[in-house]
Amino acid sequence: MKDKAFNRAILIWTGLVYAFLFLPIAVIVFMSFNANKYGALPYAFTTRWYVKLFTEDGLLAAAGLSFGFSLAAAFTAMILGTVTALGMRPLTPSWRGRYRRFISLPVVIPWLVQATSILMILNFIGWGRSYIGMFLGNTAVITPYVVMLTLGRFSDADDNTENAARTLGARPVRVFFDVTLPKLVPGILSGALMAFIMCFNSFCIQYYLAPFGVRTLPIEIFTLVRSGYTPDMNALAAVMALAAAGVALLLNKMGYSGKKLMNM
Amino acid sequence: MNFSLRTKKGHCLLLPSAAFFFCLSLIPLSMLVVFSFLDGNLNSDGSFPGFTAANYVRMFSKTMFARLMGRSLLIGLTVTLICVALAYPTAWGIAKVVREKNRNMLVMLAIVPFFTSQLLLIYAMMVILQSRGFLMSLMGWLGAADPSGSILYSLPAVVVVLVYEYLPYMILCLYASLEGIPDDLVQASRAMGAGRLETFVNIILPLSMPGLLSGIMLVLIPATGSFVEPGLVGGSGGMMIGSLINSQFNTVLDMGYGSALSFVFLVCLSLIMFMIRALSVKANRAIGGMA
Numbered sequence: 001m002k003d004k005a006f007n008r009a010i011l012i013w014t015g016l017v018y019a020f021l022f023l024p025i026a027v028i029v030f031m032s033f034n035a036n037k038y039g040a041l042p043y044a045f046t047t048r049w050y051v052k053l054f055t056e057d058g059l060l061a062a063a064g065l066s067f068g069f070s071l072a073a074a075f076t077a078m079i080l081g082t083v084t085a086l087g088m089r090p091l092t093p094s095w096r097g098r099y100r101r102f103i104s105l106p107v108v109i110p111w112l113v114q115a116t117s118i119l120m121i122l123n124f125i126g127w128g129r130s131y132i133g134m135f136l137g138n139t140a141v142i143t144p145y146v147v148m149l150t151l152g153r154f155s156d157a158d159d160n161t162e163n164a165a166r167t168l169g170a171r172p173v174r175v176f177f178d179v180t181l182p183k184l185v186p187g188i189l190s191g192a193l194m195a196f197i198m199c200f201n202s203f204c205i206q207y208y209l210a211p212f213g214v215r216t217l218p219i220e221i222f223t224l225v226r227s228g229y230t231p232d233m234n235a236l237a238a239v240m241a242l243a244a245a246g247v248a249l250l251l252n253k254m255g256y257s258g259k260k261l262m263n264m
Numbered sequence: 265m266n267f268s269l270r271t272k273k274g275h276c277l278l279l280p281s282a283a284f285f286f287c288l289s290l291i292p293l294s295m296l297v298v299f300s301f302l303d304g305n306l307n308s309d310g311s312f313p314g315f316t317a318a319n320y321v322r323m324f325s326k327t328m329f330a331r332l333m334g335r336s337l338l339i340g341l342t343v344t345l346i347c348v349a350l351a352y353p354t355a356w357g358i359a360k361v362v363r364e365k366n367r368n369m370l371v372m373l374a375i376v377p378f379f380t381s382q383l384l385l386i387y388a389m390m391v392i393l394q395s396r397g398f399l400m401s402l403m404g405w406l407g408a409a410d411p412s413g414s415i416l417y418s419l420p421a422v423v424v425v426l427v428y429e430y431l432p433y434m435i436l437c438l439y440a441s442l443e444g445i446p447d448d449l450v451q452a453s454r455a456m457g458a459g460r461l462e463t464f465v466n467i468i469l470p471l472s473m474p475g476l477l478s479g480i481m482l483v484l485i486p487a488t489g490s491f492v493e494p495g496l497v498g499g500s501g502g503m504m505i506g507s508l509i510n511s512q513f514n515t516v517l518d519m520g521y522g523s524a525l526s527f528v529f530l531v532c533l534s535l536i537m538f539m540i541r542a543l544s545v546k547a548n549r550a551i552g553g554m555a
Contacts (some may be wrong), residue, residue: 013353017350018354018370023392024385024388024389028391084280084281087277087279105289106288108537109530113529116526117296120519120523124306140289203382208513225390236384240381245376248376
C-alpha cells in the first residue's frame with residue numbers, strides 16, 4: 001500500500017517534469033494559430049502566420065541555405081564517419097577508447113571555445129570567415145555522431161557471418177559489400193540523419209564562422225529572437241518542433257532509442 | 265584465424281579522420297595558447313602584429329574575469345543540481361513505474377528537444393516567462409504576483425532557461441543506467457528489511473552513478489560555457505564568462521584577449537572534466553562493470 005502511494009508520487013512528478021518540458025512548445029504551437037500580432041488574447045484562429053512564413057523571403061531563404069549547407073556537411077560527415085568507424089574496428093578496446101575520445105573532442109568542448117579556436121586558425125591561414133571554414137568547422141562537430149552510431153553496429157553482431165562468407169570463397173571486397181556494409185547501413189543512415197539535424201541547428205559554429213552578411217537559419221532566428229515576440233517565429237518553431245519529433249520517431253524506428261543515443 | 269579485410273588495411277582508414285580532427289580540433293585548441301599572447305588582432309594577411317603578456321596581466325589584475333568565472337561555475341552547478349533533482353525521480357518513473365508501452369514514447373519525447381534548435385527552446389521559454397505571458401498571467405490570476413512583472417532579463421531567468429534546455433540530457437542519461445538495474449536486486453533488498461532510503465543509498469545510487477556522472481558532464485560543461493542564454497534573457501546583471509569571451513570576438517574585437525580568456529576557460533573546464541572522468545572510472549570499478 002505504501003509502495004503504491006510512492007509510485008503514484010513518482011508518476012505525478014514525472015508528469016510535472018514532462019509538462020515543464022513540453023508546455024512551452026505547446027503554447028508556441030497554440031499561439032502560432034492566434035491572429036493577434038502580440039500574442040494577446042482573445043484567441044482568434046488564423047493560418048496567416050504560416051502563409052507569411054512560406055511566402056515571405058527572410059526565413060524561407062535562410063532555411064533553404066541551411067538545408068543545402070547541412071546536406072553537404074552531413075554527407076561529408078557520413079563518408080568520413082563511416083571510413084573512421086571501419087578503421088577503428090581492428091583497434092584494441094583501449095586504443096579504440098582513446099581514439100574515440102580524440103575525435104569526440106569537438107562534441108565535449110564547449111561550442112564557444114571550439115568556434116573561437118577554429119576562427120582564430122582560419123584568420124591565421126588567411127581564410128577568415130568563409131563558406132569553406134564554416135563547412136569544415138561544422139563537419140568537425142557532427143562527424144563524431146556518425147562514427148559512434150556506425151561503431152555501435154559492430155557490437156550488435158559478431159564477425160561470424162563475415163568469416164563464413166570468406167570461408168565459402170567470397171573475396172574480401174565482396175564480403176565488404178555483401179555482408180559488412182548492409183549490416184552497417186542503419187547505423188550510417190541514422191548517424192547521417194543526426195549529423196544533418198545537428199548541423200541544421202548549430203548556431204554557435206555558424207555564428208562565428210559564417211561569412212559576413214550570410215544568414216543561415218540559426219543566425220536569422222537569433223536576430224529575430226533578440227527583437228522579441230514575432231508571430232511568424234511561432235509558426236517556424238511549430239514546424240521545426242514537428243520536424244524534430246519526426247526525426248526522433250524515425251531514429252526510433254531505425255532502432256535508436258534515447259537510451260542508445262545517450263550511451264554513445 | 266581471421267579472414268576479413270579489416271585486419272590488414274584497417275589502420276589506413278583512420279588516416280583521413282586523424283588528419284581532419286588534428287587540423288580542426290587539436291591544432292586550433294593548442295594554437296589558442298599562442299594566440300592568447302597576441303597584441304590585439306591578427307593582421308589581415310594572417311601575420312602577427314606582436315606578442316605581449318598584457319592579456320594575462322589584464323585578466324588577472326582586474327576582478328572581472330574571476331568574478332564572471334566564479335559566477336558561471338556557480339550557475340553551471342545550480343543548473344546541474346536542479347536538473348539532477350528534477351530528473352532522478354522522472355528517470356526512475358520512466359524506467360520502473362510507467363507501463364512498458366508508454367516507456368518508449370516517453371524516452372522518445374525526451375529526445376525531441378535534442379533535435380530542436382537551441383534558439384527555439386530559448387524563445388519558447390521567453391514567451392512563457394515574458395510579462396503578461398502565460399506564467400505571469402497565471403500568477404496574476406492566482407494573486408501571487410503582478411502580471412506585468414517578469415523574471416525575464418535577470419540571473420534566475422538564465423538558470424530557468426538553461427534547466428529547460430539541458431534537463432532532457434540528464435533524464436536520458438539517468439534513465440539509461442536506472443533501466444539496467446534488475447528489479448530482483450531492489451526487491452531482495454526490500455525483502456531483507458532495508459528501507460526505501462537504505463535501498464536507494466546502497467543499491468540504486470551506486471548502480472546509477474555512471475549515468476549520473478555522464479549526465480553531470482553533459483549539463484555542467486555546456487551550461488557553464490553558455491553565452492547565448494545570458495545574452496538573450498540575462499539582462500545587464502546576467503553576464504557570464506561566455507558573454508565576455510563572445511564580446512571580445514563580436515563587439516570589442518580584441519581577439520588576443522578573447523583567445524586568452526578562451527584558453528584559461530578551457531583549462532578550468534578540462535580540470536573539471538578530468539575530475540568527473542576519474543570519478544566515473546572509480547564508480548564503474550566499484551560496481552564491477554554492472555549497468
